[in-house]
Amino acid sequence: MLRKPSLMPKIPDFRALALTHGLDDRFAEGVLAEVRAFEANPGTDDPKLARLEHLPFVTVDGPTTRDLDQALHIEGDSAGFRLRYAIADASYYVAPGSELFGEALRRGASFYMPGHSVPMLPRELSEGLVSLGPDVLRRALVFDVRMDQRGTVVSFELVRARIRSRARLTFDEVDGLLSQTARSPLTGHEAAESLTLLGRVGRLRAEHDDRSQMVRYVRVEAGVRLTPDGQVEVVREPRGPAELANEQLSILCNALGARWLADAHADFVQPIYRVHAPPEPERLATFERLVRHVVRGRGLPDDPWVYRRAAALGMAAYLERLPTAGPEERLGRALHRQAMVLNGRSSFSSEAASHFGVGETVYSRFTAPMREMVGVFCHKEAIERLAGRGERPREEDEAIRAQVIEAANRSKDVQRALDRDVTRAVIAVVLGADAARPLGERPLRRGTVMGISKAVVHVHLDSPPLDVIAPLREQGQALGGAWLETVDDGARLARRGSGETVCALGDEVMVRAVGEGAVVIVTAETASVLR
16 A cells, blocks of 8 residues: 555646635626726825825835735834834725625635735736835825834824835845845935834834733744746745834734724724634643643753743743754744644634734734725724714624625635645645655655644655645554554654654654655654555
């Protein structure tokens, strides 16, 4: 059974995969007609807009991003900092009752796959008229935030404005400026001082007291790309200083926006919150036992390894203390992964509640209005608070809010299902290529044991950075028909009866493909079977 070769799998057709989930990147004529009307009259000459085009805003995104949601400008003085975080004004173009609104509501969000995307809004809007591209006038909702020298928010207001971005920059380009190890092409740019302050303010916000409850998981950031010749490539995409700093500013604005909506009168503002409950006590107790088994089995010191629910340290501080480099790096990453799987899913709700993942008491989603229907609605509600009145009766707006929440939560489910299918397809390509070769010629791949369940061992490969599974059935066959079981709350995989350890959480292992979707862990005992 282990020796049977597989056929070489085909490169996935991600557009066809999207269609199986009902995702089509085409739009009806009625929707496109509304887009053409806005192209003829984009509304940037609106006298109600604050004129901020004199400020050197820039966008900072990944290299392939086309729907530019956010632009920023930061000033500093002896009192502190002034952040202006401009977000594309999608709600001006996507209003309730329009064809655009109805279609965006149906989709709920944009969807992304390697080499293909299905936008929530027509590309003429999301990558054109609404996108904050360089050297063009654009409508924006601007978060105007003043902070002191520690990064504490002193004041905040929302402004509907007109801006003109000066450049479309990538995170890597800004990292080059922030590193100061060599002269950057951005040195001398009119936005250079603002970008330098991005790094400084981002660090201050990351280290601020009100960020202490944000759980920062250490994980390998990976991306799947299609090469020019159509091959699948899985690469590491580590997040640098500019991306991490921008994340902090995005979190800040989403939290400030949520508070802004929560403080408004319910007769004309209907907030939507993104909520995320903390892990259930029973799951935390299981994690605590697991860590104790790991610490005991490896003879590690209690500090920093032991997790205690009753301690004042908290999960965020516990994970922060674990080593992420050196000889215990693999175990540290495995424990971070185990902490991640404790979490439930975030969701959208009309009821205010905390967001455990970002450590905020209330949180919303303002920063992706071209990619998430919730962003469109939250912008609309914020603008109605600015005006001091709603555009429709409360009951009607509450009904629209319910539709938006349903669409947003549904779209999150669709994206999760899509991600699972994409991952399976990519693993099939990688392992299928291995499995197409005779068993003894299949390459060995190094990885880390990230989890052990009743049916499989979860392994994260070093290269390519993929999560694969070693089914216990196949693993037992490779060990000569051994019966295997998970012991010590998932700390070890052992032979049933003898208790002899096959592998443990955090182990460095070598694996070999036994099919398009599975591997076995290669040990001295299995090596002869897997020739």
